[in-house]
Amino acid sequence: MKTTDKFGRPLVAVTGMGVVTSLGQGKKDNWEALTSGRSGIHAITRFPVDHLATKISGMVDFLEESDKGASRLTYALADLAASEALAESGLPATNFAGPLFLAAPPVEIDWHHRLSLYARSDKGGDWRSLIEAARKLRDSELFDETQFATIADRLADKYGTRGLPITLSTACASGATAIQLGTEAIRRGECDRALAIGADGSATAEALIRFSLLSALTTQNDPPEKASKPFSKDRSGFVLAEGSGALVLESLESALARGADVLGIMRGCGEKADDFHRTRSKPDGSPAIAAVRAALDDAGMSTDEIEYINAHGTSTQENEKMEHLSLSTVFGERISAIPISSNKSMIGHTLSAAGAIEAVFSFMTMREGVIPPTINYEVPDPAIELDVVPNIKRAADVAAVLSNSFGFGGQNACLVMAREAG
Amino acid sequence: MNPNDVVITGIGIVSSLGLGVEEHWNALADPKPVLDGERFAPYVVHPLPEIDWSTQIPKRGDQRQMETWQRLGTYTAGLALADAGMKEDEALCASMDMVVAAGGGERDIDVDQGILDASLTRNDHDVLLNEKLTTELRPTLFLAQLSNLLAGNISIVHKVTGSSRTFMGEEGAGVSAVETAAARIRSGQSSHLLVGAAFQTEHPDMLLAYELAGFLQRGDWSSVWARHEQDGGGVITGSGAAFLVLESREHAQKRGREAYAAIGPVVSGRASREDAALETGLRTMVETLGDAPTLALSGASGAHSVTALERRLLEERDNLAVRGFSSLTGHLKEAQFPFAVALAAMAIHKQAAYPAFDPDREKSTDAAPSTILATAIGYNCFEGMGLVVKA
Numbered sequence: 001m002k003t004t005d006k007f008g009r010p011l012v013a014v015t016g017m018g019v020v021t022s023l024g025q026g027k028k029d030n031w032e033a034l035t036s037g038r039s040g041i042h043a044i045t046r047f048p049v050d051h052l053a054t055k056i057s058g059m060v061d062f063l064e065e066s067d068k069g070a071s072r073l074t075y076a077l078a079d080l081a082a083s084e085a086l087a088e089s090g091l092p093a094t095n096f097a098g099p100l101f102l103a104a105p106p107v108e109i110d111w112h113h114r115l116s117l118y119a120r121s122d123k124g125g126d127w128r129s130l131i132e133a134a135r136k137l138r139d140s141e142l143f144d145e146t147q148f149a150t151i152a153d154r155l156a157d158k159y160g161t162r163g164l165p166i167t168l169s170t171a172c173a174s175g176a177t178a179i180q181l182g183t184e185a186i187r188r189g190e191c192d193r194a195l196a197i198g199a200d201g202s203a204t205a206e207a208l209i210r211f212s213l214l215s216a217l218t219t220q221n222d223p224p225e226k227a228s229k230p231f232s233k234d235r236s237g238f239v240l241a242e243g244s245g246a247l248v249l250e251s252l253e254s255a256l257a258r259g260a261d262v263l264g265i266m267r268g269c270g271e272k273a274d275d276f277h278r279t280r281s282k283p284d285g286s287p288a289i290a291a292v293r294a295a296l297d298d299a300g301m302s303t304d305e306i307e308y309i310n311a312h313g314t315s316t317q318e319n320e321k322m323e324h325l326s327l328s329t330v331f332g333e334r335i336s337a338i339p340i341s342s343n344k345s346m347i348g349h350t351l352s353a354a355g356a357i358e359a360v361f362s363f364m365t366m367r368e369g370v371i372p373p374t375i376n377y378e379v380p381d382p383a384i385e386l387d388v389v390p391n392i393k394r395a396a397d398v399a400a401v402l403s404n405s406f407g408f409g410g411q412n413a414c415l416v417m418a419r420e421a422g
Numbered sequence: 423m424n425p426n427d428v429v430i431t432g433i434g435i436v437s438s439l440g441l442g443v444e445e446h447w448n449a450l451a452d453p454k455p456v457l458d459g460e461r462f463a464p465y466v467v468h469p470l471p472e473i474d475w476s477t478q479i480p481k482r483g484d485q486r487q488m489e490t491w492q493r494l495g496t497y498t499a500g501l502a503l504a505d506a507g508m509k510e511d512e513a514l515c516a517s518m519d520m521v522v523a524a525g526g527g528e529r530d531i532d533v534d535q536g537i538l539d540a541s542l543t544r545n546d547h548d549v550l551l552n553e554k555l556t557t558e559l560r561p562t563l564f565l566a567q568l569s570n571l572l573a574g575n576i577s578i579v580h581k582v583t584g585s586s587r588t589f590m591g592e593e594g595a596g597v598s599a600v601e602t603a604a605a606r607i608r609s610g611q612s613s614h615l616l617v618g619a620a621f622q623t624e625h626p627d628m629l630l631a632y633e634l635a636g637f638l639q640r641g642d643w644s645s646v647w648a649r650h651e652q653d654g655g656g657v658i659t660g661s662g663a664a665f666l667v668l669e670s671r672e673h674a675q676k677r678g679r680e681a682y683a684a685i686g687p688v689v690s691g692r693a694s695r696e697d698a699a700l701e702t703g704l705r706t707m708v709e710t711l712g713d714a715p716t717l718a719l720s721g722a723s724g725a726h727s728v729t730a731l732e733r734r735l736l737e738e739r740d741n742l743a744v745r746g747f748s749s750l751t752g753h754l755k756e757a758q759f760p761f762a763v764a765l766a767a768m769a770i771h772k773q774a775a776y777p778a779f780d781p782d783r784e785k786s787t788d789a790a791p792s793t794i795l796a797t798a799i800g801y802n803c804f805e806g807m808g809l810v811v812k813a
Contacts, residue, residue: 051552106526106569106590109630111537115547118538125539127531127626134634135654143635148525148569149591149803156692164690164804166598167590169524169570177587181602188609205551213561273520273586275577278487278565287583408565409574411586 001421003253005267006300009187011421012266013255016091016248017360018084020077021347022058022241026084031364034372035393039225039346041239047205054217056224058241058348059203066201069110071145073201073242077353078102078155081246082197086159089248090260091193093159098193098250100161101181102152103174103352105202113142151199161195171407172312173271174198175245175355176415180269182249192254198356199244208240214279216316228349229376230313230342231320231388238314241348245356252421264363267400267416268299274410281322281406288326288412292402295414296330301400303331306338306416308371308396310362310403311388313342314349323404324384339396341374341389355405359415362401366419371396425672428604429681429813430767432506432667434498434618437751437761438468438660442501443768450765453779455750457643458624464640467623468660468752473497478504479579488575489528489566490661495620496575498663502616503580506667507679512581514677519584519612520573521603523595523619523756527567529627533558572620582616593721594692594804595619596759601688601806603668613673618665619756632657637725637801645780646724646746647733656724657801660752664760666767671813683770685763686793686809687711693805695728704735704799707807714793715809717775718744719766721758721798732799742795743787749779759798759806766794766810 005011019026022040023033033040041058046067049055060066065076086093109117114130121133134142144150152165170177175198182194211217218237220227228239255262272294274287281288296303312323328335343361344350350357365371370393377390400418405411435442438456439449459466475493478500479485485493503509508518537554541547565571570588577583589595589602596619606612622628632638637655649656674681689710693703718736722729736744747765748754754761769775775791778784792812799805 047548048546048552050549051556104590106567108526108529109627111551112547114534115538115541118541123542126535127630130538131626131630131633134630135636135638138634138636140635143631143802146631146634147592147802149594149800152591153692153803164594164598164601164692164806165591166602167595169568169588169590170586171568171570181587184606184611188605188611190605205548206555209552209555209559210564212556213559214564271585273573273577273583275581275583278562278571278574278578407570408568409570409586410577410583411570411574 001256011252012183012186013250013252013262014247014264014266014363015250015255015260015262016085016089017263017363018081018246019357019360020060020080021243021357022060023347025080027364034346035370037373037375037391039375041224041227041348043224053219054208054212055221056227056239057203058239060242070202070204071107074104074199075151075154077201077244078151078197078199081244082155082159082195085246085248095160096195097160097162098191098195099163099185100152100156100165101178101194101196102155102165102167103178103198103356104151104167105200105352106169107146107148109146111206169352170411170413171409172351173355173405173407173411173413174352175357176405176413178356179247179266179359179415180413183266183269186249186251193248193250196249196356197246198353200350200352201242203240203242211240226376228315228345230315230345230374231381231384231386232377233379233381235315235317235320237316239348241350243347243350243353243357245353245360247359264366265418265421267301267418268295269415270294270298271413274412279408280318285322285325285329288322288406289329291412291414292326292330295416299416301416305400306402308365308398308401309338309340310358310401311340311342312404312406313344315344320384324386336385336387339371339387339389341372343372345375355413358403362403362417366398366401369395369397425670426608426610427671428607428668428685429671429674430666430683430685431669431674431679431681432502433682433764433767434501434505434665435761435764436494436498437662438471439750440471447768447772450776453750453777455643462629465629465638466643466658469624470661484579487562491527491620491622492566492572492575494622494663495572496579498620499576499616499618499665500580502665502667508667515581517584518582519615520576520582520586521599521617522573522588523599524569524572524588524590525756526569528625530563531626592755593758593798593800596756597690597798597806600759600763601690604685604688607668607670614669616665616667618760620663621661621755621757623659623661639724645783646722646729646749647780647783649724651726656726656729657753658724660754662751662754662757662761664757664764666760666764681813683767683810684813686811688806688808690806692803701731708735711795711807711809715795716741716789717769717791718742718795718797719762720744720746721762722746722748723753723801724748725801728799728801743775743785745776745779745784747779762796762798763810766796769794770810770812
């Protein structure tokens, strides 16, 4: 079998995948829920919702770490997904020996910890009290919580990844960027394998409020499972969510040599930054268009070869308008014939994890021959004529998928994945 | 000579010592620290110099959307682009890749203190948070805090839009950013690229993050090599930034640009600070990079054991003069490694070594360096080194 692509670069296989979302832990539970059209969006119970306009989320509430702060939960989510991915890959669980690329949310001291630190201080009414209390307390857990390197450092310890791990943020495109960095490292010949993880357990009250203040979240709280309705005319904002996705990326040559199961091929990655606005896309959609084209070019594939699109589909007015504009520009009239669905209709927007989780689901779509639906599609938007696989899964033979990820700060990253090496 | 060699054609640096290459070169000819010992007493910091933001961020609206950290990074990125002759070259900026190393931005001190004070008189803290945060947070402050929005602002202000990636993780993020950027150019994945970081220490949370583990020195300033445990953890911080324009040799030649220097091999690691692993790791790195360097621009943080170890290892080399720039700039966290590389590239270009930054503890040298070692050994974790050589 040919193990290089048409540009002579090593083909990058996926040999292990793991996932956690509000729908459950592991690929099996997630896939069952996703293909049954079940929503994981539920009422917030982690903190009181007094004064909040949004009272629902796709938080992961079933882990022991779920109420232990963003840092610990993000680690736990990354750990669970990585562990599932590594087990599937058949690679040694504690000696991965390839680099780690972790997409994770920026860290801060949890408010509960800040408050408890202040309670133990001289309460002098300014920041000096907090710093003085911190210095006396010397709580290493609290320190670690403020260090951006901590989560990746611990994962690197546990899984024996090689070298200095990279923690990255490209906002809501982070998960896709982690995969892109791993793919590029393998193509450069720096390694035979890379572990790409997107994890986000940062749905704190403050995070929710911050997104609310930017009018990004839906306030249609009742019933929660109906709140996320990508591509519907009455979509009204995204649902904040948590989760993780992990992929073992491996040169096809190395995967075949050790007799690993090849779950799919990471064919191409593309990105293009937007210089228009901090939260809005350039009205002509040119950066998203360029990102999609860059991914197809990088894959050496034409639009005709894409048989399913895993949408960014956040359920905001702005996103779907722009996503439709960019896709119809790139794909032309054929776009209305390509099934496109949004996993976020069921799991919400998992922020830093989204690109990785949705890549896992994209590969499962190809392997299982089933496209998960876009649920809550009851009021079609006449301005967006797409086959969104409304409400019910669809059996389909899918050989290649495009997955989009767009984020604040003008981040646009797209992945092209294929079932076979081609 | 290879067409994909990584050359540095633009440098933007800002620290308490000044703005840009020439001000730094001149300040470092007669090195004296610029300090502020009052605002954050008992902690001394190296503050930002006065900056007219509008020279690099012309729109007031853009300035208002950022806090100081993002302004500093965006400003310094502008210096680098201008230095490389790329500023306002739409085609070059639109195809330029970008890797930024970043922490987080500044929180609203007044809102936070208001919550802390109110927490003393009631027990329903979670409700208090909701109440205060929903009414008192400025909506756009979130964007000024997001790590990737430094890169986002650089895209908006300077139109750098080829690609945009933000690495997080203190000094290690700065190492990875330069290492990845260089690897991209060497392999032909990028032709030209903007890489760098900014750190704004003049905010209580930035000091708090160090002091949660007791890393900061209290009281008076001293050179990075002369800090004592009775004064605290040894780190004195500074505000500053460093951005580099990197190009393939071929790309720079085609547009007729002279390079400051070239980036040689960059190595990185994550050795444990708890045992002998760091010494072994650093030794291996130094050996891997070879005997050629005659000057080291050390990003040593001042954290006691790590700094002492780095100094000991580097001083084992008789022909190597070490310059600990944190003595003069303060610890710049994510910007530490890009800053080291920038200072190294300047010395290669000027064909002159820096005078000792600490004449009692650094040996003098008159030899014009042709290979310089740049280091950033994390105060808490992660480490990297690289060579900067003649272009």
